[in-house]
Amino acid sequence: MKGKPQYTLADLIAGLDVSLQGDPNCLITGVATIQDAEAGHVSFLTNSLYRKYLATTRASAVILSGKDAEHCGVNAIISPNPYYTYAKIAGYFEQADARKPGIHPSAVLGENVKIDPTARIAANCVIGNDVSIAAHAEIGAGSILGDHVSVGESAKLDAHVTIYHHVTIGKRTCIASGVVIGSDGFGFANQKGVWHKVPQLGSVEIGDDVDIGANTSIDRGAIENTIIRNGVKLDNQIQIGHNVVIGENTIIAGCAGIAGSTVIGKNCMIGGRTNIIGHITICDNAMITATTGVEKSITEPGMYSSGVVGAVPTLEFKKNNVRFHQLGKLVERVRTLEKILKKEEKE
Amino acid sequence: MKGKPQYTLADLIAGLDVSLQGDPNCLITGVATIQDAEAGHVSFLTNSLYRKYLATTRASAVILSGKDAEHCGVNAIISPNPYYTYAKIAGYFEQADARKPGIHPSAVLGENVKIDPTARIAANCVIGNDVSIAAHAEIGAGSILGDHVSVGESAKLDAHVTIYHHVTIGKRTCIASGVVIGSDGFGFANQKGVWHKVPQLGSVEIGDDVDIGANTSIDRGAIENTIIRNGVKLDNQIQIGHNVVIGENTIIAGCAGIAGSTVIGKNCMIGGRTNIIGHITICDNAMITATTGVEKSITEPGMYSSGVVGAVPTLEFKKNNVRFHQLGKLVERVRTLEKILKKEEKE
């Protein structure tokens, strides 16, 4: 067991587009929130609600914007984008499983697999035939790759990932446990009351720098491929139907569901539990708030929402529901009033 | 590596209830959409929106209805149910993992297991005691079967499927990766503020010709069994509570949730993200649109929906929400107007 990591501020900011106000030799042993930090910690200030802690923080250094720096009594790492700078610095303090390159003897390999010697295949993996795994890629314990799968350079699959045949995974892409990629899309033809499976002949293409959260599932295409483009970030428990296309750098929060053949643009931000029906198009730069249901294409960038929100005491909720279901009657009552008044006016 | 499959039209339609207008010896090498097809492809026309592509398609053959056939300039496979015919023909072009019968040496078998010699147990499976696996069944890599499980003829479990003890799985049933069947139902008795687990003594019965999508979970029953009847089709990430019964040929789209003890009839169509509460009954032939919440029994066939839908710009959404929560005041204002007018009338 090695000791805790320890870096000077000069080490931590090397190569970053930041300036330091304070002592470059100050030793940092970890990160903490601005309110909970102790000596040796580096913290960050990105949300104005936390500015009040700046005067009293015990952190040894704080990452912040130029305009906050003048109020900072400790070492200040001044950044045009403090949260990004924090992401880079926090990377020095990440702990993870020990990972050595090489193929664990318990792994089961198919025929004609090409595994780069710098790649890691962990215990109990099952790798199909004609699979290629590029340099520095990691396949976590118990993960299963079907035939003809290809995994890009430095991609990282955690434990218990399932990749069906012919799926391609880009460089530096990270996939969490429980993810299933390439299962059959949901297609059935009804013949005389019985559903018959429609073969799903496409596969799935996952781009570079994609992140996919735990227990998310992405179905293979019916004819063409399902496609997740470079830089897409998917949270946990998301369901992606067959032939969906998700554009570059789009980010989707947990429990969202995208039904088959829908095409989502670039740089979209899609909130948790959002539901998007099939066969529609979402343009680039659309922002969709959490729990929204999208039933038709969105063609203009902007922020979109649906439904009725706001948790209230259940009694009030019940009254509101009665009123909602009686809206037709209310409209009728207003119409009657309008008629009476119109009649009165005429008289 | 074998070459691409190639069939004559005569081969592809053998045994199907279709007629051919054109050349039975035309060679087909794959399927494609009507708009993207190239020479050698067979395509299909089932949606009138795509009829415009029929005149110009480069497909070598198109599967279509009799009334569309007269406008078809290429080989026509005329079918009373073109999508079903497509499903059958597409099956010739399906690629899949190489699968040889037999028990992989890395599989761990319990005592008293009965595995048909034509069945396949893939790498790293764990099979409990007293399990029976019928002819031509396939258990995918890393799948785990508890004690006393039985798997029917030609059933196909993909990789990473988990089946708890005493679950039975019917013939030709297909189960995708990440599926969990037979986990304990959610039952707890509260004693002095603390929740105590109620033992879940039932199991799960899965019928014949059932399809279950990735990461779906089906709990075991509390006393009786949870039952999924023949021909049911379940998409990905569906949650089925204990003692649910789902009737024959009912189809349920992704992310739906069915709470405990609810009984769903035959031939129902249930949309994605639908939520059905516990202890109710849904009659045969009910159709429930996506994202609907069902809080009481449905006793008449028909199409049902709930909630407020329609994504709009967030500002408009916020105004609508204020109006919704002020519905009580609006009703009051209308009532006041009615009283005034009634008084005026009397005067």
Next chain:
Amino acid sequence: MKGKPQYTLADLIAGLDVSLQGDPNCLITGVATIQDAEAGHVSFLTNSLYRKYLATTRASAVILSGKDAEHCGVNAIISPNPYYTYAKIAGYFEQADARKPGIHPSAVLGENVKIDPTARIAANCVIGNDVSIAAHAEIGAGSILGDHVSVGESAKLDAHVTIYHHVTIGKRTCIASGVVIGSDGFGFANQKGVWHKVPQLGSVEIGDDVDIGANTSIDRGAIENTIIRNGVKLDNQIQIGHNVVIGENTIIAGCAGIAGSTVIGKNCMIGGRTNIIGHITICDNAMITATTGVEKSITEPGMYSSGVVGAVPTLEFKKNNVRFHQLGKLVERVRTLEKILKKEEKE
């Protein structure tokens, strides 16, 4: 194969706070619902809807309250909390996989693991470095534990559970198949349109006597830990974001989602498919009905709900949706009527 278990009523009630009206030597061979019970079964009555079956039940004994006991024609187990008593008695009839202590030879163990000799490590488990597993704990087949994980006494992980590095699991905690604990929280910093991962440096603490249902996922914290306190019960397919804290004895039904940094109090009851946004607080003893969306903190105990519920025929649903989206116009019409009447009054 052993014969079916069989107990006298005296055996079954030993140690419970109940009284018996009837024959303590009556033999019981199983449990059943009050309407379906046969001779040899013990049943229970907790829901008044089922009281009608009490007169005619064929059960050999019924667990019920004192006030129901006088109408009971068979042996009566009289309890102040019949459902809790049922939970205890049903435990005698639970069947499960055969489980012997010890480490299966196919399990792969890291360095410096401490496994109590009474613990059980099933086939194909992968256990990381520096893991500790306490007495009588069970790790189900194919489960994977990262480095520095600790599992408490008598904890029970089913098959295919994934636990990331540094997660701690309390005593007697039960985790179902497909659960993922400790995957990275969803944190990304945007720099010039590209999302950069924010390292997730915290872990997850799971308390004692927690239950976690199939395919549920719990992310590790960004800086501090995500915390699930003692006695919490989580159903299937729940998503818990990073840095969430869930208080003691809170129970959450299936498909709920709790976004990052939200703190939930003790003894809360949270319905299925509930969605709780991030960075808010739910007080102790709050009850939230199924499918509710919670967008701001709840500070008073009570029952809360949101949205519009009630499945209706789709045609009616469509009309209601049009009316909802025209609420602004309706309010305007009422305002016009009010102005006219006000003017009339003045005249």
